[in-house]
Amino acid sequence: MKLKIENLAKRYGNFDALRPTSLDVPEGEFLTLLGPSGSGKTTLLTMIAGLSLPDSGDIYIDGKRATKEPAFNRDIGMVFQNYALFPHLSIAENVAFPLRMRRIPEGEIRQRVTTMLEMISLPHVADRVPRELSGGQQQRVALARAMVYRPSIVLMDEPLGALDKNLREQMQIEIKHLHKRLGTTIIYVTHDQEEAMAMSDRICLMNGGGVEQLSEPQEIYNRPATVFAAQFIGQSNVMSANEVLDHSCSPVTVGHGTRIMVRPEHVRIVSEPRALDHHSTVTFIERINTGPTTRYFFRSNSNQIVSALVLNSDLPHELVDGQTCTLSWPSDRSVEVREINP
Numbered sequence: 001m002k003l004k005i006e007n008l009a010k011r012y013g014n015f016d017a018l019r020p021t022s023l024d025v026p027e028g029e030f031l032t033l034l035g036p037s038g039s040g041k042t043t044l045l046t047m048i049a050g051l052s053l054p055d056s057g058d059i060y061i062d063g064k065r066a067t068k069e070p071a072f073n074r075d076i077g078m079v080f081q082n083y084a085l086f087p088h089l090s091i092a093e094n095v096a097f098p099l100r101m102r103r104i105p106e107g108e109i110r111q112r113v114t115t116m117l118e119m120i121s122l123p124h125v126a127d128r129v130p131r132e133l134s135g136g137q138q139q140r141v142a143l144a145r146a147m148v149y150r151p152s153i154v155l156m157d158e159p160l161g162a163l164d165k166n167l168r169e170q171m172q173i174e175i176k177h178l179h180k181r182l183g184t185t186i187i188y189v190t191h192d193q194e195e196a197m198a199m200s201d202r203i204c205l206m207n208g209g210g211v212e213q214l215s216e217p218q219e220i221y222n223r224p225a226t227v228f229a230a231q232f233i234g235q236s237n238v239m240s241a242n243e244v245l246d247h248s249c250s251p252v253t254v255g256h257g258t259r260i261m262v263r264p265e266h267v268r269i270v271s272e273p274r275a276l277d278h279h280s281t282v283t284f285i286e287r288i289n290t291g292p293t294t295r296y297f298f299r300s301n302s303n304q305i306v307s308a309l310v311l312n313s314d315l316p317h318e319l320v321d322g323q324t325c326t327l328s329w330p331s332d333r334s335v336e337v338r339e340i341n342p
């Protein structure tokens with residue numbers, strides 16, 4: 001195991017910034033810490049980096065206890081939200097910096113810097129200083145600097161947060177590409193769920209200083225464990241079980257403290273529920289056309305908003321405000337979600 005975290009915890013005063021958390025990260029994995037602001041992502045990352053000390057628990061890197069090792073002994077690279085390049089050094093010298101710190105011979109430094117600048121598609125800027133680059137270019141240089149000495153783990157805390165949407169998407173591809181070429185273990189922090197879905201081998205969803213769910217992206221999307229996970233990742237309809245009916249028109253039975261979740265793209269607006277489907281009777285309130293799709297919004301009997309996502313290449317539904325409708329979906333698309341994580 002590349003990185004093993006055992007019951008790691010951090011308190012500030014009497015506030016739990018990170019509740020006891022355990023986590024295994026295999027060699028070469030791209031793991032994303034995803035969660036709302038204040039959920040403990042940076043707290044966890046800085047302890048892995050050795051920039052802050054846990055109150056309890058342990059960190060193992062390559063099987064060796066690293067809990068109290070200083071940051072410079074951990075062989076970990078870091079990239080932050082604001083690139084923090086050295087303003088007076090050239091781009092080449094910025095990238096060379098970690099190698100100089102490690103007293104790598106000059107010839108090898110030059111060769112590695114050149115390769116790295118090619119990898120981030122910026123071989124022509126070696127002699128410029130950071131302020132002569134755009135924000136996205138500076139962030140790419142920061143990536144190169146973090147990876148040039150081939151640390152065994154790279155931590156990235158919202159590295160694309162300062163970039164506009166198009167540039168973010170380009171950089172996502174760039175980071176994935178670097179990950180694939182170098183095989184580095186990456187722990188990546190974001191609060192953007194689409195970014196997490198697009199980039200990660202696994203997502204560690206955090207909430208209130210703890211791990212809500214740790215799964216592969218498709219698994220967490222298709223099988224969220226809790227209401228929070230269902231609502232944080234993708235669009236979701238969460239309904240009480242008594243308003244979801246099965247094929248014999250009886251309410252679906254669920255365990256104590258759980259509800260039913262179905263994704264809007266699985267919900268059909270029908271005149272008769274299909275055999276074996278789950279269905280619910282609702283009132284139409286609104287539609288929103290986004291170009292390729294239309295989202296139809298309804299109110300359920302218990303006053304929840306539920307929606308159906310329909311491709312605009314399908315026939316439009318002629319619904320009037322207040323109209324009673326039947327929503328229907330394959331029963332295996334109903335997911336039982338816990339209201340809270342125990």
Ligand SMILES: Nc1ncnc2c1ncn2[C@@H]1O[C@H](COP(=O)(O)OP(=O)(O)OP(=O)(O)O)[C@@H](O)[C@H]1O
Binds near residue numbers: 016039040042043
């Ligand atoms: N030095 C500190 N002193 C006191 N409280 C802190 C300190 N650092 C963090 N916290 C608190 O710990 C909690 C977790 O903070 P953390 O920075 O880990 O959140 P985050 O998930 O990274 O959020 P964001 O997405 O906003 O960066 C927050 O409530 C924060 O206010």
Ligand SMILES: [Mg+2]
Binds near residue numbers: 041042043157
């Ligand atoms: Mg943070």
